[in-house]
Amino acid sequence: MSLGKFIERLLQLIPVLLGVSVIVFVMMLFTPGDPVDIMLGDQHVTEEMEQALRRDMGLDLPPHERFFKFLGNAMTGDFGLSYYHRQPVAEVIASRLPATIELSLAALIFALLVSIPLGVLAAVRKNSFLDRLATVTSLFGVSLPGFWFGILLILFFAVNMRWLPVSGRAGFESEVAPITHLLLIDSLLRGRIDAFWDALKHLILPTITLGLPMASILMRVTRASMLDVLNRDYITFAEAKGLSRTRILVKHALKNALIPTVTVAAIETGSLLGGNMVVETVFGWPGLGRLVVESIFVRNYPLIQAAVLFYAVTYVMLNFFADILYTMLNPRVKL
Amino acid sequence: MTMAQTELKAPRPETLFQRNMKLFASSKLSMFFLCVTIGFVVMAVAAPLIAPHDPNEADLFRRLMPPAWMEGGDWAYVLGCDGLGRDILSRIIYGSRISIFIGASVIIVATTIGVLAGLAAGFLRGWVDVVISRLVDILLGFPYLIFAIALIAMTGPGLQNIVLALAYKEWVIPCRVVRGETLATTGVEYVEAAQAMGASKSNIMLREILPNILSPVLVVSTVRMANVIILEASLSFLGLGVQPPTASWGAMVADGRSFMLQEWWLSTFPGLAILLLVLSINVVSQGLRDAFDPKFHD
Numbered sequence: 001m002s003l004g005k006f007i008e009r010l011l012q013l014i015p016v017l018l019g020v021s022v023i024v025f026v027m028m029l030f031t032p033g034d035p036v037d038i039m040l041g042d043q044h045v046t047e048e049m050e051q052a053l054r055r056d057m058g059l060d061l062p063p064h065e066r067f068f069k070f071l072g073n074a075m076t077g078d079f080g081l082s083y084y085h086r087q088p089v090a091e092v093i094a095s096r097l098p099a100t101i102e103l104s105l106a107a108l109i110f111a112l113l114v115s116i117p118l119g120v121l122a123a124v125r126k127n128s129f130l131d132r133l134a135t136v137t138s139l140f141g142v143s144l145p146g147f148w149f150g151i152l153l154i155l156f157f158a159v160n161m162r163w164l165p166v167s168g169r170a171g172f173e174s175e176v177a178p179i180t181h182l183l184l185i186d187s188l189l190r191g192r193i194d195a196f197w198d199a200l201k202h203l204i205l206p207t208i209t210l211g212l213p214m215a216s217i218l219m220r221v222t223r224a225s226m227l228d229v230l231n232r233d234y235i236t237f238a239e240a241k242g243l244s245r246t247r248i249l250v251k252h253a254l255k256n257a258l259i260p261t262v263t264v265a266a267i268e269t270g271s272l273l274g275g276n277m278v279v280e281t282v283f284g285w286p287g288l289g290r291l292v293v294e295s296i297f298v299r300n301y302p303l304i305q306a307a308v309l310f311y312a313v314t315y316v317m318l319n320f321f322a323d324i325l326y327t328m329l330n331p332r333v334k335l
Numbered sequence: 336m337t338m339a340q341t342e343l344k345a346p347r348p349e350t351l352f353q354r355n356m357k358l359f360a361s362s363k364l365s366m367f368f369l370c371v372t373i374g375f376v377v378m379a380v381a382a383p384l385i386a387p388h389d390p391n392e393a394d395l396f397r398r399l400m401p402p403a404w405m406e407g408g409d410w411a412y413v414l415g416c417d418g419l420g421r422d423i424l425s426r427i428i429y430g431s432r433i434s435i436f437i438g439a440s441v442i443i444v445a446t447t448i449g450v451l452a453g454l455a456a457g458f459l460r461g462w463v464d465v466v467i468s469r470l471v472d473i474l475l476g477f478p479y480l481i482f483a484i485a486l487i488a489m490t491g492p493g494l495q496n497i498v499l500a501l502a503y504k505e506w507v508i509p510c511r512v513v514r515g516e517t518l519a520t521t522g523v524e525y526v527e528a529a530q531a532m533g534a535s536k537s538n539i540m541l542r543e544i545l546p547n548i549l550s551p552v553l554v555v556s557t558v559r560m561a562n563v564i565i566l567e568a569s570l571s572f573l574g575l576g577v578q579p580p581t582a583s584w585g586a587m588v589a590d591g592r593s594f595m596l597q598e599w600w601l602s603t604f605p606g607l608a609i610l611l612l613v614l615s616i617n618v619v620s621q622g623l624r625d626a627f628d629p630k631f632h633d
Contacts, residue, residue, distance in 0.1 A: 020473055308477070
């Protein structure tokens with residue numbers, strides 16, 4: 001893709017991001033309850049102090065000025081104070097973000113590791129028992145409600161078999177001084193194998209729960225595109241040349257068959273963000289998703305606003321990269 | 336040529352939609368799961384007649400009673416009772432009303448809006464297309480569940496608010512499909528013929544184009560309905576759905592969570608109900624797609 005096209009595509013993001021911010025702002029504008037009242041809670045303050053706070057938060061400005069103030073603040077990462085934590089919203093979000101990133105990455109890797117081999121096998125042995133099994137499994141994968149599946153996994157693997165922990169991100173004894181804030185990596189960097197195992201054990205069940213629907217979708221995509229590629233002339237030609245089956249599959253077919261898988265994976269990574277709220281709640285995972293759910297019940301609106309904006313911007317960017325990736329892998333497609 | 340032969344009428348040609356539906360009906364698996372789905376709908380409609388007990392009738396003497404086949408169970412309460420002694424089977428039967436009502440209303444509202452907006456964007460083009468497509472792009476910028484959660488945080492939980500929160504974003508999906516399909520009909524003979532005959536724009540959109548793009552709309556709405564049911568259950572599970580004591584499957588799973596170490600039946604059965612309904616709709620949708628996708632016709 002030419003640089004010009006890339007910049008053009010990048011510029012197209014501006015109206016979308018602006019629209020997203022308008023919607024988030026309007027949502028919060030119409031939220032019932034006075035922000036100052038909610039923030040003060042039971043504290044008794046004088047009328048003047050309340051007015052000062054109102055001015056300080058920009059609540060006395062007309063809506064359009066408030067929007068530009070919100071936008072300007074958002075660009076500098078200033079989302080105000082979390083009513084509940086008495087800490088800047090950006091700090092609270094930053095402290096919960098690594099857990100969510102770690103879980104999402106693990107789910108993505110799990111989904112790719114499961115779906116690609118299964119999808120390829122199902123396509124190569126079309127209509128075999130394995131193919132049918134994979135199809136049925138993927139149908140279940142997209143139909144299982146994540147929160148329920150998570151509970152069943154806990155019940156079996158954690159409660160009955162006692163192989164894995166019930167919830168949380170790590171035990172007390174496996175705390176390591178943070179470097180990247182991703183526990184798996186930090187524990188390895190610090191040479192704490194025990195902490196690594198502990199973090200890995202905590203990660204397994206939430207990863208499967210979050211990654212299963214994605215794995216199911218990717219399996220279907222890989223199977224379909226592999227079937228498509230295997231019918232192409234160049235595969236027949238490679239077979240006629242007498243190349244081995246494995247060589248044809250790996251060197252010729254897979255390379256092209258994976259283009260749709262990679263693209264869909266990039267798009268679906270965005271949907272992992274939504275799934276995080278449910279999975280983090282089930283497994284007591286201390287990430288951003290659970291923080292948002294908790295914030296709703298304590299009406300911590302600045303935090304919800306910032307988190308929704310953050311999720312949306314991440315989602316838009318992921319879709320943008322999926323687009324770019326698709327064009328780079330598939331030169332016939334023009335943006 | 337005899338008279339009898341000339342009077343013979345040519346059989347009415349089967350429309351593509353009819354042929355596709357026949358193809359769909361020939362799949363036993365799809366028909367079986369269609370029956371299961373219809374069974375759920377009947378259960379929801381006839382809940383007061385079918386449910387053995389009042390779903391909200393609590394009795395602490397029956398608290399956490401196990402299913403009938405386990406020790407301490409009672410055949411009058413086949414699937415056991417919850418933490419307040421309410422009959423789980425009756426609550427599952429009544430809970431189907433919420434799932435199906437929300438699933439169906441969201442899809443009906445969203446499909447109607449999405450189809451109209453998609454037709455307008457694809458056929459009228461110009462500024463209408465620009466406005467609708469930009470709005471679609473912006474709404475697509477939000478992860479679904481987060482958008483719904485943010486709206487519910489604002490409006491508060493409740494049946495109507497949940498339907499609205501989900502429909503606000505859901506219409507985008509049929510809209511994109513219909514816009515694409517409508518764009519593909521530009522320059523097609525039947526549209527040009529209608530234009531030449533002086534048909535009004537709304538007439539062309541609704542009478543000519545719409546009937547020809549119904550198949551993809553139907554496929555998309557079924558697969559989305561399965562999705563909406565899971566989303567509603569997820570919202571209920573998080574405590575943002577229909578509020579207690581109204582029975583909803585997601586909330587039943589959440590309630591049972593604190594008892595799951597011993598009383599597994601509290602969460603298991605409502606979860607199975609969600610799985611079965613969503614799976615059935617997904618299989619039906621898959622069958623429709625196989626029947627409608629021309630690639631599968633060979």
